[in-house]
Amino acid sequence: MKLNVDLSALHRAVAPLGNVVTDFSIKSLSEEWIDIGDHLKSGMILGKDIQLDDIDGSQGILNYNGHQIMLYIPDQGSFINQVIADGKQKSAKRVHVAECKKIIEMRERGRFNDRYDVISRMDGFFPVFGFEYHSQQNIKGEAELAVCRYCLALLNYKNYPKLSGENKEKLVNNFSYAAFFESYSSYFKSLPKSTVVLQSGSYTSDWPAISSKLRNELNYTCEQCGVNLTKHKKLLHTHHINGNKADNSRRNLRALCADCHKKQPHHGHLHVSNEDTLKINECRREQHKFDVFNYDNIVKYTDSALEGLVLKCQTSALPGPELGIVISDGGEFISMDLCWPRRKVAVLVNMATSHVLRKHGWNVFSAFDALSNFPEFQAKIR
Structure with a gap:
């Protein structure tokens, strides 16, 4: 059976992400996934x-x-x-x-x-x-x-x-x-379907051009944290401040990196992958947006899944972790969500690369392991 689907609303919705491939076909790979959800x-x-x-x-x-x-x-x-x-x-x-x-x-x-x-x-x-x-x-x-x-x-x-x-x-x-x-x-x-707020049809027809023009004028720089994403244009979005997608006046528009965009009020439904958060923090570090690693900055810019651990470290008076650090391993670059470089302690959301870090002498924890075994984790840092 052939389905004819109008994807124009989807194209307008993804326009804030920058250059997105729109020439694609849709094929169901798993009916079970849909049924389970x-x-x-x-x-x-x-x-x-x-x-x-x-x-x-x-x-x-x-x-x-x-x-x-x-x-x-x-x-x-x-x-x-x-x-x-x-x-x-x-x-x-x-x-x-x-x-x-x-x-x-x-x-x-x-x-x-x-x-x-x-x-x-x-x-x-x-x-x-x-x-x-x-x-x-x-x-x-x-x-x-x-x-x-x-x-x-x-x-x-x-x-x-x-x-x-x-x-x-x-x-x-x-x-x-x-x-x-x-x-x-x-x-x-992805987030469960019930948490996603769809704005289908709410963008104006000229929205892609408006969004592209604003981001280009700002040289793909986030107006909140100041990170420049010229090399990662899809990670800079255009945000409607008052939530009205039809109000494209300049005073209602703000160019934000995906991380800052997600953390705006009522935008938690905007799914940003851990990989994209790591990439943004790498750029922030390279561009000296983390000159001071105080806990206010760490809570503000870290992946929200790590907030519980960061707050635990703060109340325990541990030295603040650093964000955006990358190590090289044979041409492969490994990013860390949180780390204490002098102690070679790292915390990862995605533990798939933990064995590489351990090979280089790092103590690697998941956030849950760090919280569950906090005395041990704390001893590694102090």
């Missing part, structure tokens, strides 16, 4: 659709078949009515976003399968059920469930363990699952 929105039951061994928590955050996921228990028992009315009360079961000690305990006790559902729904509501004692009825519904506090502590999310009791409550009550997934998106090839 759709099922994950509504929930899949461990022990039926998914086996326990399929869930990977080695990076802290939970991963199934390349999808970032959450685990929760839909059976809320006799508290079902109260949970549907207010899923954040203490009697409600929590949602797990990481391989926390509760998940590990449930694995070890053999109480994992047939209790948990796997889901990637982003709006904070979860399908639940239970048995109401007084009416003797089985009840189903949706509840706005709270995130597990052990998970937040494990990942040091927003410096959770160091917050006051009041601020911990505020973080849990205001927790956004979409924002959480966006923070850790560099571990994955």
Whole structure:
């Protein structure tokens, strides 16, 4: 069957990325991937659709078949009515976003399968059920469930363990699952569909020319961090400040590198790969945008997936890591997300090149390993 698809809106949407190949054909390589993504929105039951061994928590955050996921228990028992009315009360079961000690305990006790559902729904509501004692009825519904506090502590999310009791409550009550997934998106090839805000048809027909003209006039320089991307033009975007894609007045336009663009308000859905973040930081370093490696700059410019570790280092008064450092190995260039060069300690989001760094005498950690074994990690740096 031949499909005729109008991709004009897509062409306009990708125009901020610079020179993009638009002469291509679309071929489905995996119907299973599409089906899995759709099922994950509504929930899949461990022990039926998914086996326990399929869930990977080695990076802290939970991963199934390349999808970032959450685990929760839909059976809320006799508290079902109260949970549907207010899923954040203490009697409600929590949602797990990481391989926390509760998940590990449930694995070890053999109480994992047939209790948990796997889901990637982003709006904070979860399908639940239970048995109401007084009416003797089985009840189903949706509840706005709270995130597990052990998970937040494990990942040091927003410096959770160091917050006051009041601020911990505020973080849990205001927790956004979409924002959480966006923070850790560099571990994955894409964000879940439900977090992506499509702007199809909202750009004006002359948008590609307007965007190209502005970026060219600014010599492909980010107006926020000052990095020049002449050699990597696709990494410089054009941002609409007020969010109105039809307002192309100069006062509403700003040329931003992909990293700065993603970190604008309401732009977390803009997926920027770890590879692109590393490339931008390499350029920033070469151009002396990191003259001072204080923690404000590090938090501002590092990959958001590493924020928990950076904040932990800061509160532990460790020397600040450096960004954008590259080493050469036989003509291959290896980038590090965070590193302490004098101590030869590196932290990577993508551990595929860790063996190369270790060959050169580096101690290499993933962010999760560094957080989980922080005393050991800290000793390597001090």
